[in-house]
Amino acid sequence: MSVTAPPAAPHTGRRTGRWIDDWRPEDPEFWESTGAPVARRNLIWSILAEHLGFSVWLFWSVSAALLVKVGFEFSVSQLFLLVAVPNLVGSLLRLPYTFAVPKFGGRNWTVVSALLLLVPTLLFATAVQDPTTPYWVFLLIAATAGVGGGNFASSMANINFFYPAKRKGLALGLNAAGGNIGVAVLQLGLPIVVGGAGLFGLVKASSGGLHLARAGYLYAALAVVAAIMAYFFMDNLSSARSNARDVASVVTHKHTWVMSFLYIGTFGSFIGYSAALPLLIKLEFFVPEPLPTGTGINFAYYAFLGALVGSITRPFGGWLADKYGGARVTLATFGAMILGTLGVLWTVTQLAPNPTADPAIALDNKSMFPLFLVAFLFVFAATGIGNGSTFRMIPAIWKRDTKKSSAVIGIASAVGALGGFLIPLAFGAPWIDNPVESVKTAFGVFTAFYVVCLVVTWAVYVRKASVARVAGLADARI
Incomplete structure (x- = not known):
């Protein structure tokens, strides 16, 4: 039987595209002969599609740092809020996006x-062309970028259905990395x-000034391309179904939380x-004087490296x-994140305060940037490894029920994404007078949080008398 053109089946009221009725990834013969190439495609x-979703989701991470350059007068706290809001909306959308896969x-x-x-990209392209656009409009447009964050949950839940248990770790890791690298x-x-x-001398910056609308139009066009490719080359699985009982059972399961x-x-x-990171570099290491180039470190040359490293790992x-x-692996990851964050915190404490007040201070801070960047990239590498290992733990815990593991993936990805809202908010906290000092405080809090995560991982899943082993999950090789 051809998987891409399944035999006729009774009409279910939901067949609006290509559906596969016979899907047995745990059957070795089926997997080798039929399943693997379909899953790979x-x-x-x-x-x-997920790559573009992540790109649009993090659109404001760069755009916010450029808005002041084109004449919009927003404070540091306002800019960090523009960066944070899409992450909040994206985290909330991840649950309905997860359950959209078995539904549609x-x-x-x-x-x-x-x-x-198309909604956030075209709205962005329109708003940045009008210098009178108020801040609250930008805030609403940034919120619509959260739809890109929802893409991750539905994509991961979908791919989880396609692969056998022993191949889920790498498959989910590749799927997530492809999305994550969209940020870089x-x-x-x-x-x-x-x-x-420019691009390290290979490409020169435009002499005609900034044209932020170009980015909105470009990603809108790429979104249309992704939709067309999915329409012609992807499949639906009839077995990828869930019901309220499945969802309720994982919501009440302690390992979900x-x-x-x-x-x-x-x-x-x-x-x-x-x-x-783009705004952090701009805040700590750059001032716009003297015109037109400014003094210190230009975030455009370095900010992408964090997301790139985290995606690759x-x-x-x-x-x-x-x-x-x-x-x-997750336990070791949190240990590495603690060390790396302490390194970042140390470099930040060595910086002269408020570099925006004096170009000379930005030059002094510039000497610390290599250490800051190396420590931060170490943290990013650890987060990437931890992302892969934690998502591998979920199918292992729910080894005998792919539907439930996909539901947990959606819940965990939704809750986890809240960090994307809280971290920028902590850096640009409006209740702190000095944003540079708030960065130091934030890194101290993050370090303490990683210590808690390490202890929880050890107590619940690693030690011999862990909660998981006592509950009989040791055979799942969590």
């Missing part, structure tokens, strides 16, 4: 979710597209730091988890 186009089909929902990216591509490419920066908590530490840190975390167990 769906994974490829899922990665593209993975392929069908990928088409819809890609087309929804955006942060590197958007300044070039809009004419705000433990994993959600740990995912705040890994993915929440990745997305929060990715969103905030994510599938590596999935692979390590497949080999050694997700809990052990």
Whole structure:
């Protein structure tokens, strides 16, 4: 039987596209002969759609840092809030996006979710062309970018149905990494597209000034391409179904919330730091004087590296988890994150305060930037590995029920994404007079949180008398 053209089946009232009725990924013969190539094809186009979703979700991480350059007079706290709001909305949308896959089909929902990216991109392109656009309008437009964050949950839940248990770690890691790397591509490419920066001498910055609308139109066009590719090359699985009973059972399961908590530490840190890094570099290491180039470190050359490193290491975390167990890898990850965050905190304490007051201070701070960047990239690498390992733990805990594990993936990804809202908010807290000092306080709080995450991972999943082992989950190789 051809999987891409399944035999006729009774009409269910939901067949609006290509549906596969016979899907047995745990059957080795079926997997080798039929399942693997179909799963691989769906994974490829899922990665593209999720990549664009992440790019649009983190659109404001770069755009906010450029708004002042084109004449919008917003405070540091206002800019950090523009960066944070899409992450809050995206986290809230992840639950309904997860359950949209069994309701409408993975392929069908990928088409819809890609087309929804037209809303934030076209609104952005319109708003930045009018210098009188008020802040509250930008805040609403930033909120619509949250639809890009929802894409991750539906994409991961969908791919989870396609792969057998022993291959989920790498498959989910690749799918997530393809999406995560959209942040790096955006942060590197958007300044070039809009004419705000060159590319290490290979591409020169536009001499005609900044044109932020270009980025909005470009990503709107790419969203249409992703929708078309999903429509023609992806599939829906009839077996990818869930019901209220499945959802209720995982909501009341304590491991659902433990994993959600740990995912705040890994993915929440990745997305929060990715969103905030451009503004952090601008705040700590750059001043706009003397005109026109300014003094210090230009975020456009370096901010993308964090998301790039975290994206690349994510599938590596999935692979390590497949080999050694997700809990052990996650434990080591939090240890690394503690060390890395302490390194970042130390470099921040060495900086001269308020570099925006004096170009000479920005030059002094510039000497500390290499240490700051190396320590931060170490943290990003650890978050990527942790993202892969924690997501591998979920199918291991719910080893015998793919529907429930997909529901947990959606819940954990929703809760974890809240870190993307809280981290930028902590850096630009409006109740703190000195934003530079608030950065130091924030990194201290984050370090303490990672210590708690490490203890929870050890107590619940790693130690010999852990909660998981006592509950009989040891055979799942969590």
